[in-house]
Amino acid sequence: MRSPLAFLILSILLALAPHARAQNADIATQDLRLARIADAMLIDNVRLCRTTMPVTGMILHSLDQYGDGAEPFFANGTLSIAAVVPGSAADHAGVQANDGIASISGIPIASMKPDGDSHLREVAFFTLSGIGPDDPLELAISRDGNTREVRFEAPRGCRALVEILAASDFNARSDGRVIQVSLDFAASLSDEQLTVIVAHELAHGALEHRRRKVEAGIDNAGILRHVGRNQQVNRQAEIEADRLSAHLLANAGYDPMIAPQFWRSAEGLIAGGGSMPSFIYPTQTARAEIIEREIARYLASRRGPTWPGHLLGRRDRAFTGD
Numbered sequence: 001m002r003s004p005l006a007f008l009i010l011s012i013l014l015a016l017a018p019h020a021r022a023q024n025a026d027i028a029t030q031d032l033r034l035a036r037i038a039d040a041m042l043i044d045n046v047r048l049c050r051t052t053m054p055v056t057g058m059i060l061h062s063l064d065q066y067g068d069g070a071e072p073f074f075a076n077g078t079l080s081i082a083a084v085v086p087g088s089a090a091d092h093a094g095v096q097a098n099d100g101i102a103s104i105s106g107i108p109i110a111s112m113k114p115d116g117d118s119h120l121r122e123v124a125f126f127t128l129s130g131i132g133p134d135d136p137l138e139l140a141i142s143r144d145g146n147t148r149e150v151r152f153e154a155p156r157g158c159r160a161l162v163e164i165l166a167a168s169d170f171n172a173r174s175d176g177r178v179i180q181v182s183l184d185f186a187a188s189l190s191d192e193q194l195t196v197i198v199a200h201e202l203a204h205g206a207l208e209h210r211r212r213k214v215e216a217g218i219d220n221a222g223i224l225r226h227v228g229r230n231q232q233v234n235r236q237a238e239i240e241a242d243r244l245s246a247h248l249l250a251n252a253g254y255d256p257m258i259a260p261q262f263w264r265s266a267e268g269l270i271a272g273g274g275s276m277p278s279f280i281y282p283t284q285t286a287r288a289e290i291i292e293r294e295i296a297r298y299l300a301s302r303r304g305p306t307w308p309g310h311l312l313g314r315r316d317r318a319f320t321g322d
Contacts (some may be wrong), residue, residue, distance in 0.1 A: 028083065030164045030186045031059055035085050037191065038179070042157030043053060044252040044304075049158035049206050053129035054137050056154045058095060062120035076100030076142045077108045079124050089154035100142035104128055105135065122161070125145050128175075129159050156312050160205050162198065170270045174201040176210030189267055195254060195272065196245065196262040203244035209237045210314045216319045227277040233319045234280045240286020242287055244292040244311045251304035260288035 039055050046052055063070060063078040074080050077100025084091050102109055104127050111122040131137055139150045160179050167182040174180075179201040186194060204210070213220050219230045242263075246256035262268045265283050272281050282290065299306060 011100050016078070026181040026187060027164055027166055027183055030181075032083050032085065033191070034162060034164055034181060034186060034194065034198075035059055035083075036161075036200075037195050038162035038298040039085055039088065039157065040158070041198050041202060041248060042160060042162075045158055045202065045206070045248050045308070047154050047305075048240070048248070048251070050208070050315070054131055055089070055157035057084040057085035057276045059085070060101075060121050060124055062124070064114065064119045065121060075104055076115070076144075077109065079120055079182070080242065089152055092136035092152050093152035095141060095150060096138070098143075102140035102142050102147055102200040103138075105131060120224035122227050125161050129161075153188065156159050158202060160202060160240040166227060172197050172201055172271070174204045175223055176205050176208065179205070185271070187236065188270075192254070193262050193265070193267055195252070196259050198260070199248040199252075200241050200244040202248055204237065204275050206248070207237070207240055207244060207311065209241070212315070213237070218319065231256055231279050235282070238275045238321060239290060240283055240311060240314065242291050244308060245293050246291050246299060247304070247306045247308040250299055250302065250306050253304070256291070256299055257302060259293075259311075260291045263291070 002222070006231045009296060039057060043055050059082045061080060061082040063074045063080075076098060079101045081090075081097055081101065082100045083097050084095055101124065104124060107127060109120070109124065112120060112127065114120055114123050128137075135158055136151055140147055141150050144222070159177075160174070161177060163181075164177045164186060165180045168180050168184045170185040170188065172185060179198065181197060181201075185197075188207060189197065193228055198210040210220070213233065216233060218233045219225045220234065222228050225234050242259070245259055249256045250288070263272065268287075269284055272278065272284050272287065281287070295302060298308060298310070
């Protein structure tokens with residue numbers, strides 16, 4: 001379900017076919033919607049994550065994400081701001097959509113070199129995310145031929161790049177650094193349902209599942225992920241993420257019961273892989289019941305703040321696969 005193409009805005013494909021322009025408008029809408037939901041979730045759960053970042057509210061994109069013909073839309077620089085979340089730190093600092101970024105905390109954008117299949121956008125994002133809580137966030141912003149320095153403070157949040165994927169499937173996933181939700185899937189969900197998806201994927205990151213699986217030698221992507229110890233550990237990780245998601249939702253001001261309600265819904269059935277039995281995910285009914293037990297035991301008031309140490313403590317333990 002995954003692709004590096006994300007954070008597109010309507011103006012980028014004005015010269016392309018009408019169906020592409022329509023899809024791009026949908027991506028722009030879902031980008032901002034997802035960013036608004038995810039930024040709040042990242043900030044409200046910062047205490048639960050061991051790696052954090054400043055949450056600026058900027059949605060970045062770069063010229064190298066696109067084919068020929070996009071240059072006119074990057075007149076302010078090869079790294080540009082696709083959109084700004086209303087009310088965010090960047091918004092209050094006066095940063096605007098289509099502004100170019102010439103440097104981040106004194107590091108010139110021209111000196112940033114993507115590796116492999118990555119783009120300048122990802123390099124810039126992880127440069128931003130690496131700024132410490134005591135370090136200033138300084139940007140050189142280019143607009144209409146002028147460059148000015150912008151310095152502002154941004155709230156800390158869990159470190160994750162959250163993005164819409166230009167895909168027509170119904171999937172979401174996290175690799176520990178990037179959370180992706182496919183376009184058609186996001187568009188099919190209500191705000192509450194999309195929040196449940198973000199909470200589940202963020203839970204994987206907070207629990208450091210990718211690192212723990214690598215250390216345990218677990219196949220996380222190949223066909224062998226469905227069998228033997230791989231299957232046991234992958235299912236264990238999904239159950240842990242479902243349980244922690246209830247706490248993330250409560251900390252963000254949601255009634256955690258929206259999670260079991262989602263997994264019992266038609267949209268939840270699709271998110272869980274459809275009607276075919278899964279070797280990795282429990283059944284939708286089982287997932288809902290697992291979360292309900294978590295809520296009954298640890299979140300009886302169905303409100304945060306909550307510190308789920310019984311789950312977070314597992315970050316420093318090896319996967320057992322049982």
